[in-house]
Amino acid sequence: MSSGSILLAEDDPNDVILFQRAMERASLSADSLKVVRDGEEALSYLSGQAIHADRSLYPLPALLLLDLKLPRKSGLEVLSWIRKQPQLRCLIVVFLTSSNSAEDIRLAYEAGANSYLVKPVEFTEMVEMIRTIKSYWLEMNEKFPLSDASASDERAIRSAGFSEPAS
Numbered sequence: 001m002s003s004g005s006i007l008l009a010e011d012d013p014n015d016v017i018l019f020q021r022a023m024e025r026a027s028l029s030a031d032s033l034k035v036v037r038d039g040e041e042a043l044s045y046l047s048g049q050a051i052h053a054d055r056s057l058y059p060l061p062a063l064l065l066l067d068l069k070l071p072r073k074s075g076l077e078v079l080s081w082i083r084k085q086p087q088l089r090c091l092i093v094v095f096l097t098s099s100n101s102a103e104d105i106r107l108a109y110e111a112g113a114n115s116y117l118v119k120p121v122e123f124t125e126m127v128e129m130i131r132t133i134k135s136y137w138l139e140m141n142e143k144f145p146l147s148d149a150s151a152s153d154e155r156a157i158r159s160a161g162f163s164e165p166a167s
Contacts, residue, residue: 004062004138008035009042009078010096011070015119019065022126028134034058039073042066043081046088061091063137066113068097068104076111083112090144092137 010016016035023033036042042064045052052058064082068075075095082088094115095108108116115137120126 004143005032005034005059006138007042007045007061007064008033008096009037009039009064009066009070009075010035011037011067015067018123018126019130022123022130025123025127026130026134028130034061037071039070039075039078041072042070042078043073046082046085046091060088062143063133064091064093065096065133066093068095068099068108076107079108079111079113092141092143094133094137 008016008019010019020030020033023030034045036045044050045058046060046064048055048058066075066078070078073081075097079093082091082093092114093112094117095113096117096119097104098119100118105116117129117133120129
């Protein structure tokens, strides 16, 4: 997919497989999808730390699909961290979760989510959702190029680690 990679932060292996199959059905390249299994791994990927240091293998995504209830760090904690990072502040973050709780939706938008989607139950609905995500977020939407951030911004992200910056 020429419009960039997708990072899926999802801890349920069945949901990952469903998403991968739906991507194939929606004619998206499996190579464009990177998967992390918990909030800590999402932060490692996005900050380019540990095994995620090689950006040719782990490029910054054009879009993060984030589960709300991740182990180790929740989706809200991940999003809060992202919005405080100079190079990642404009990353498109879409919650893709099972929760349709009004409180969860409110908290997601207050934390800076670009969108909030509830995982469809039916496979055909998931395929259609992925097609819509691709069309809107990766093709029609104008994105701020994250890779244009300065080297000092990259160093700031790496030095920030996983801790929340002091307010």
